[in-house]
Amino acid sequence: MPELPEVETIRRQLDEVLVGKMIKKITVLKDKSFCGDEKSLVDCKIERVGRKAKILEIFFSGNSQMLIVHLKMTGQLVYVDGKKRIAGGHPTADWVSNLPRKHTRVIIDFSDGGKLFFNDMRSFGWMKIVEKVKYESEIRNSAPDVTDKEFTLKYFSNLIIKTNKVIKQLLMDQEMIGGVGNIYANDALYLAKVMPNRKTNSLSRKEIKKIYDSIKMVINKGIKYGGASAANYVDTKGMGGTYQNYFLVYKKDGKKCFKCGEQISKIKLGGRGTYFCPICQK
Ligand SMILES: [Zn+2]
Structure with missing residues (x-):
């Protein structure tokens, strides 16, 4: 599943190529994948591409x-024109194949000949046309994204104090904090030296501060390296992230801890693979 750094990476790349483009036609190949009247966007000009947590926003x-x-889970966006190809999201061979293909759900044609393909193998992803005013008022009431300035140490400490949850599950709860998925939750807790199954009410002020700093650190590192693309069978030609080369504990079970040499352990927590160093993390 693409996490926040992967979504931010594709946002930056799309913002570079899509701004100023005019929509000529939208072809919906699977109804479930597109919500709204696609004809209402014909002749609309793209102003910018934004993001809130893992939602990409296209403004006109x-x-x-x-x-x-x-x-x-499996959505991907691929932009193609005569000179350029940009792909992001779930990494499969469709990043480099001729499109459309079997899993193409929506095609957006631009007046200059460029095309944006929305492919989605399992079809849980979506494109939706929404009223800007209504969307923005809903966004204001939603949890801050870890990259938002509203996500302060004070906000984070208050969350921890008023909930009594397992820390890793709190980090991944999108209704509390936007944008921390499994990879980054595991790595942040390793950096903070906190066991993933600790209850939030057992954390000291110092540990809370360390977790907060570690989340910021791993997310920023993820964005810097363009996120992670775990499927290396794709000939990405330089596309796709490289954060997987910098994983600290995620998917490192059986390997040695960078700090102490102990073997990284794996457990299931809330149904998700959870990785930690039994010596370094308390
Ligand atoms: Zn260790």
């Missing part, structure tokens, strides 16, 4: 509507 000049995209 002088338009009260916007298009939002969630890639969910």
Whole structure:
């Protein structure tokens, strides 16, 4: 599943190529993948591409509507024109194949000949046309994203104090904090030297501060390396992230801890693979 750094990476790349482009036609190949009247966006000009947590936001000049995209488990976006190809999201061979293919759900044609393909193998992802005003008021009430300035140490400490949850599950609870998925939750707790199954009410002030700093650190590192693309069978030609080369504990079970040499352990927590060093993390 694409995590926040992967979504931020594709956002930056799309923002570079899509701004100023005019939509010529939208072809919906699977109804479930697109919500709204696709014809209403014909002739709309893209103003910018934004992001809130893992939702990509496409804004149009002088338009009260916007298009939002969630890639969910297996969604991917591939932009193609005569000179360029940009791919992001779930990594499969479709990043480099001729499109459309079997899993193409929506095609957006631009007036200059460029095309944006939304592919989604399992079809949990979506594109939705929404009213900008309504969307923005909903966003204001949602949890801050870890990269938002509203995500302060004070906000984080208050969350911990008022909930009594397992720390790793709190970090991944999108209703509390936007954008921390499994990879980054595991690595942040390793950096903070805190066991993933600790209850939040057992954490000291010092540990809370360390977890907060570690989340920021791993997410920023993820964005710096363009996120992670775990499927290395794809000939990505330089596309795709490299954060997988910098994983600290995620998927490192049986390997040696960088700090102490002990073997990294794996357990299941809330159904998700959880990795930690039994010596370094308390
Ligand atoms: Zn260790």
